[in-house]
Amino acid sequence: MLSKLEMFIAVAKEGHFGRAAQSLGITQPSLSTGIKQLEDQLGVQLIFRGSRFGGLTPEGQRALTWARKITADSRQLRDEMRATKHGLSGQLRLAAIPTALTWAATLSTAFTQAHPNVQMTILSRPSMQILTMLDDLEADAGLTYLDNEPLGRVSTVPLYEERYMVVAAPGNALSGRARLHWSDLAEQPLCLLSPDMQNRRIIDRNLNAVGVLPRVGVESNSTVVLIAHVESGGWITVLPEGIARFLTEGKPLELIPLEGGEVGHRVGLIAPHRDPNTPVLAALLAEAGRMSAL
Incomplete structure (x- = not known):
């Protein structure tokens, strides 16, 4: 079922069956079959569709929340088992506002020196897009403003104040x-x-x-x-x-x-609020905490 949930998440994100299939590296017929099998397993229609994607049904909207949670929990389980056996490894995706990219590089350098088997991907994105990427599981953490616009339910580590x-x-x-x-x-x-x-x-x-x-x-x-x-x-x-x-x-x-003007705004690391965090994300938050203390 996990692979079918990932298909469902991709369709909801792209709003288009063809683009979703391309993002997953599968054919569109395979994607459509997977979504239909998921609907049969759950006993509800998830997507309005005729000749094209027509949006999520009310049941689909609710299922999307569960799909994201289940896939996130599955990734956490995989990462914890991998860390137990091999130490921290895998890929960590960090989305950062453009004005914080130098701090992203500083954080990445310190983190990868301590954990050389973790590969980091750093993406430059606007602050609101970073929050969406965290919700859609497209980024594991973000570097953004902490006190200027609503962040929702996230863990935060302040790093610096803008001047x-x-x-x-x-x-x-x-x-x-x-x-x-x-x-x-x-x-x-x-x-x-x-x-x-x-x-x-x-x-x-x-x-x-x-x-x-x-x-x-x-x-x-x-x-x-x-x-x-x-x-x-x-x-x-x-x-x-x-x-x-x-x-x-x-x-x-x-x-x-x-x-003059407003007091400088704080910028820091944010991550989805989870208890516990994945081992890799917990290590990143800890590294940001050390940088903040300095």
């Missing part, structure tokens, strides 16, 4: 200043993260609080794109200090602290 910096090229109207206030960004040509990013929503709130309507000429979901535009000389951007220092190292760019 915002203006990044500008020499000769810019704001360059050479020791510090800036959010109101100083009025009428400045800004390139910022796209509105689906929580960092951008924080920046917009800070600007709105001082009556500044941001003049945003370029938006991107990539911090690299933002720095490249600043380096061209025509733009400035606002980024948290950690990622700003990493991306500007060795470049002729200035970092100027921003003062």
Whole structure:
């Protein structure tokens, strides 16, 4: 039944039988047969379908919650048995907001040095997508904001508090200043993260609080794109200090602290709340705790 539950989860996620089959590496007829067998075993219709996927039935919505729990428990059982016999091993998927990618690398380096048989995959994603990925079992843990938007039922380990910096090229109207206030960004040509990013929503709130309507000429979901535009000389951007220092190292760019506005938001590791956690995830939370203590 486990394989059929995984088929069901894939169809619910993709909303399309063909894409779900492709994601699982099986044929569409095999997928359709598996779903029909699962429905027969459970005695209910899970999916509305005619010539195409029509959504989940009410019973399907309830079954999806159980399917995710059962598959997660199955993975935990497998991981615990593997750890008992061979030590920590397997794959760990970490989704991180773009502004926390340097911290993701720091955490990954420390963790894999301690547990070399665990392979880590790090994905850059917006904060709301990270929560969805945890719910859909597409990520094992996330690196995101802890206190700005609802997280739901998760375990958390705070890592750092953001401090915002203006990044500008020499000769810019704001360059050479020791510090800036959010109101100083009025009428400045800004390139910022796209509105689906929580960092951008924080920046917009800070600007709105001082009556500044941001003049945003370029938006991107990539911090690299933002720095490249600043380096061209025509733009400035606002980024948290950690990622700003990493991306500007060795470049002729200035970092100027921003003062005022909201208190810096905490960023940390989140994971689905489970008791107990899988051995690998428990070790990752412990490693994040050591980093937090330092």
